[in-house]
Amino acid sequence: MIRVTTGLLEGEAAVLSDTVLSPEVTGGDFVFLAISDTGCGMTPEVREKIFDPFFTTKFTGRGLGLAAVLGIVRGHGGALKVTSTLGQGSTFQLLLPCATGVAEPLRPGTAPVFSTWRGTGTVLVVDDEETVRGVASRSLVGFGFEVVLATNGREAIASFREDPAKFCAVLLDLTMPEMGGAETFAELRRLNPAVKVVLMSGFTEQDAVGRFHRNDLAGFLSKPFTPEELRERFQSIFPEAGEARNAEASPGTRAGAPAAESAALADGQRANGSTAIGSPQ
Numbered sequence: 223m224i225r226v227t228t229g230l231l232e233g234e235a236a237v238l239s240d241t242v243l244s245p246e247v248t249g250g251d252f253v254f255l256a257i258s259d260t261g262c263g264m265t266p267e268v269r270e271k272i273f274d275p276f277f278t279t280k281f282t283g284r285g286l287g288l289a290a291v292l293g294i295v296r297g298h299g300g301a302l303k304v305t306s307t308l309g310q311g312s313t314f315q316l317l318l319p320c321a322t323g324v325a326e327p328l329r330p331g332t333a334p335v336f337s338t339w340r341g342t343g344t345v346l347v348v349d350d351e352e353t354v355r356g357v358a359s360r361s362l363v364g365f366g367f368e369v370v371l372a373t374n375g376r377e378a379i380a381s382f383r384e385d386p387a388k389f390c391a392v393l394l395d396l397t398m399p400e401m402g403g404a405e406t407f408a409e410l411r412r413l414n415p416a417v418k419v420v421l422m423s424g425f426t427e428q429d430a431v432g433r434f435h436r437n438d439l440a441g442f443l444s445k446p447f448t449p450e451e452l453r454e455r456f457q458s459i460f461p462e463a464g465e466a467r468n469a470e471a472s473p474g475t476r477a478g479a480p481a482a483e484s485a486a487l488a489d490g491q492r493a494n495g496s497t498a499i500g501s502p503q
Contacts, residue, residue, distance in 0.1 A: 223259065223260045224257065224258070226255070228255050229254055229256075230251065230253055231251065231317065241302060241303040241317065242273060250319050250320065251319070251320040252301070252318060253317070253320055254315055254316060256316070257314050258312070258313040258314075259313075263307050263308040263310050264308065269304060269306050272288050273292045275397040289397065290425075293425035293430075294424060297426045297444060298318055299318075299319050300316065301317045302314065302317070337453060337457065339365070339453070341365050341457070341460050343368070343389075343460075344367065344368040344370060344389050345362050345367045345369055345370070345389065345390065346369075346372060346378060346389050347372070347393045348372045348373075348377075348393065348394045348398070348406065349373075349398070349422070352373075354422075354445075358393060358452065361452050361453070365456065367456075370389075375402060375405060375406030378410070379401070379406065379409050379410070379413075382410055382413055382414075383413060386417065387414065389414070390418065390460070391417070391418040391419070391459065392417060392418070392420070393443075394410075396422070396425065397423065397424075403423075404433050418459055419438075420442070421439050421443070422442070423442075423443075423444065427442050440459050441455045441459060446499060
């Protein structure tokens with residue numbers, strides 16, 4: 223049985239005890255969403271690890287779902303509380319800080335203003351999520367770039383090693399199986415110390431970028447992000463038209479990209495749409 227409850231918690235220190243929370247959260251009032259089940263529950267050892275990237279008790283699992291949820295909750299200044307008893311079930315309680323002040327009235331929407339900025343060059347997109355690779359690639363193609371796709375760090379290094387100088391930038395996921403973002407970044411920089419790397423992650427920027435020297439990264443994108451946010455990030459790296467490394471052919475995916483993903487890039491001019499890239503599954 224699944225039970226869902228909501229409510230208000232008035233901010234005392236005891237409310238935040240035994241929670242996983244943002245470092246800056248010290249108290250206040252919270253609204254909460256609690257989801258309880260009567261399933262098999264968890265041992266204390268499993269409960270301690272459930273937010274670790276790649277930890278999973280399922281054969282087909284990848285261990286990224288709760289890690290991404292924690293990153294999103296922390297990004298909103300919230301907290302998570304988990305209680306579980308083996309053989310009886312578990313409860314996940316999501317706490318978000320209450321808004322203060324008077325709500326602003328809704329304003330009429332305005333038509334989006336699309337940028338005429340165009341980039342050139344080849345970008346290596348590295349992410350184990352097919353949806354993220356496809357949408358990010360379609361967006362970058364629409365901005366004028368060529369794209370090479372890789373499903374993990376090992377594939378990325380293999381493609382990059384063939385000709386490190388041809389890549390103007392790398393869009394790199396932080397948490398991937400086999401070879402994670404930090405290890406991949408180190409090898410990319412060993413092969414070409416000048417390559418610009420934009421990190422993307424479901425974790426907060428503080429948690430993700432803390433694993434790197436900040437000056438080593440060209441930028442950070444917090445998942446989920448929109449194609450417009452992706453464009454703004456790359457425009458900040460290559461502000462002048464044609465500043466990125468010139469490509470040899472018209473924009474598109476390089477040979478060797480998976481056929482299904484290459485087909486998904488055919489309509490690159492739709493890159494300025496509102497689709498969120500990296501939305502939690």
